[in-house]
Amino acid sequence: MSLTNQSIYQYVMEQAPSITKNWFTIKDGEVGSIYSKNASPSVENLLKKQHTYTIQTVISAFLEDESIFAKNLEQWANKVAKSRVELGTPVHEVLQALSITRQVIWDSIEQFILDHNNVPTALLLQWSSKFHFTFDRLTNQFTTMYHAFTNQKFHSQQELIQQLSVPVIPITESIGVLPLVGDIDSLRAKLILETVPVKCKEEGINHLFIDLSGISSIDTMVLHELMKLIKILSFIGIESTISGLSPDTAQMITTLGISLGNVPTYSTLKQALSFQQEHTKIKPLS
Template structure:
């Protein structure tokens, strides 16, 4: 693209932005609307448009800006489909405005796209993909650290709270940490708390059964707690058999059973009597 056309794009930026923004307002996806306020959407789109225009004059200098914008739209939850859409719509609006003002010929669209829009689109999408991959990996690590630890609560009784979706990779990590924790803490009873697991399907149930069986093989007992009504209904509908394992709707009920298995129970204490007897 020649410099004259680039200058024309910059000089007509306000009109281009307003017309482009109007198109996006009609087509932005529900996820984008839910995650971002109108003010944030406006600021992000203005930064996005500014990046597109400035790239006409110095592509190499704008590499850092491309990465920053890509990181921002990933953080805000823009889908790759939406990103591609706004780039293509920006190109269409630029072309229409310049043609209407007779600043370019109607046959110049190919040059406009091949020398400017296409390279910028590839750069933005590549940086988006890199940012998305980094974000997903960080979230995966954080989730693994959060939800795969065996916590000793009292002597011989430990709890493993599970949070988020359980896939095959996480199930393997959970099983390894579970067995290591049982041996390390000498747990006689382990409570697997699935309160934070949003969905229990056949695969998740299979992983839970494997974990409970493994605990039993090394001489301990396992209680699956956090069985919510909707999960119980799903388990029954799928025909999953958990009858060999003790289950409970809440962690409290599970703890009561764990105490019973370890020959203990919760006893109420009169605070005044306890204080007087120790004075």
């Protein structure tokens, strides 16, 4: 076999199964890691396919057409980074696994060199430089995409948390319930003011029952934000009813001189809905 970049590519690709086998022998992640010796068969199968893909991507840099490697690199980084984020694999574990991959591929290239006596020093240096520079590009591209997918996952989780923290639940064609649970800080209060009126309009709700029984503690800030919400809702034609007021909260409202105006209040959501059902003809959602 002639001593060319193409010959390195062909040799490594032929050795890919044994390179991957060596990688599996060396890798030894912590318990619970996808790189552990006790990983599930499905994970092992995934790693085997992706490791072969990694070898193909790296060694394609030895082909004459640079665009082939650039394309392979982009596709590899997207696929592998997305997979690791979805599996919840810490980035340091992936980088350690890639470091082992770097070594086992280079071991194969060294074997190719040993099989060919008197390889010129200049050619050895060229291959070494190309390989390690290529692997650095691979690692950098992976970490960039891993960061991007991690941020994407984080923002998706934040959006879900926000949706769950302000749940407007339609119970009839025009009536909805806003069950507030947990603590309400300034950030969540702002979120409530911004999203609840919009959700009510989207759902066609014209009467919203705001249930406070799940709130762990209510302070003056919460009460003032609640009054703002009720006022905003009234401006867009949506009536409000408050339920879940504890005696302490009622006492606080009186002490602070906060006026609830004509907003009905009930001790429980059940009482509020029962009263509404008795005095109006409403049909539950089917």
